[in-house]
Amino acid sequence: MSAARAARRFFILLLHPEARRAGAPRQPQDNAAMAKKKLVYIWSLRNAAADKAGQQIDYKGGKRYMKSVLESLVEALNDTALGDAYSLERVIYDDDANSPRDREKLAEYGFAYEPGKRWFYPPELRVQGRLVNDLLLAMASEYRREPLDSPARPAGKRAFEARLRETLDGLGADLVVLDGLLVILDELVRPGAPYCRRIVNIHPGITRADSPYERRGAYATLDALYGARGHKVVDWQTMESVAVEPVRMTGASFHYVDNGVDSGEVIHDVLNTEIDERDTILELRWNNFNRSLFPALHEGLAMMAGIDVSVG
Structure with a gap:
């Protein structure tokens, strides 16, 4: 068995213990000396709305449920x-x-x-016995109402991050997971800042700069779909594109958050999504989420928690 296949089997057995062979159930871990890490999840509902999260979508002549990333985590x-x-706080x-x-x-959804x-x-939906809806907390990034060149915008962003830090401190957050947060953090993640390397992001594309499958930014899925059709968009405002060699695979990256756009150190990535050039954007998104x-x-x-299992 190759190292890559062995690693994948490790995580399949870790995360899906029912996949073990019959007669070798997962032994409960001794958690007496291991307190759960407090997890805080941050997202933009408007991004999940664009994904049609929680809805049945058209898929290859039928219907499939578009599970949100949050629902999968729960x-x-x-x-x-x-x-x-982990405990979701x-x-x-x-x-x-x-x-x-x-x-x-x-x-289509509203704000609550x-x-x-x-x-x-x-x-x-409940997570570890609690209603997920009871865990929701609105913290509006109000500074986005200001024009991009407004002097009030930087100050508003600093105030937003200060409120966010105060909330995270109050929750005793050990790790913060971003999913489709349409805000680039600054003060919280600078080198030496209190949440540097404590905030991570899950991105629907490979973010390694040296990868031929690299797809960063808000248009990662659409970029991958264009790539499978032999095009590279060079201007997302005008949709100007150039011809390129088709790339018919994409994936996802779990990475630390820094001050750039999906540029933080990669913790783990998975490249397991084949692209059919006839896919719609939602069909590709469904495939990439699930695969x-x-x-x-x-x-x-699991890697960050250092969870160990013994394969029976």
Whole structure:
């Protein structure tokens, strides 16, 4: 067995103990000396809305459920060894109910769950015994209302990060997971800052700069789809593109957050998503979530926790 296959088997057995051979159940870990790390999850609801999270989407002539990254994480905390290592303390979102742009992007969902209306995951979803909806905390990045060249914008961003730090400190956060947060953090993640290398991101693309599959930024999935069709977009405003050799694979990266765009040190990545040039953007997103992104998140968290298992 190759080293790569052995590593994948390790994480399959770690995260899905039912995959062990019959008669060799996972032995419970001795957690007496290991306190759970406090996990805080931060996302932008407007990004999940663009993914159609929590909805049935059109898929190759049928329908498939678009599971959100948060729902996948909750399932892993409930059903795998990750729940022995982490406790989910809060789910923070930065969307601004007073922003016309945010209201437009969240028109299908709203800013909080309302019975009978669409939401990003089943409203009864629980994590480690608690309702996920009870963990939600709105922390609007209000500075985004200001024009890009407004002198009030940098000060507003600093104030937002200060509020975020105060909240994380109050929660005693050990690790912060970003998922589709449409804000670039600055003060919190600078070298020497209190949350430097304590904030990680799960990204729907390979972020290693030296990889032929590298897809950073907000358009990573669309970039991969264009790449499979033999095009490279050089201007996302005009959609100007140039011809390139087709690349028909993509994946996901779990990486530390720095001051750049998906440029932090990679902790773990998974390249396991084949691209059909006939895919729609949502079909490719569904495939990449299920084949690469969810595994990258779960396996990356397991690596950070240093969880060990003995293969029987």
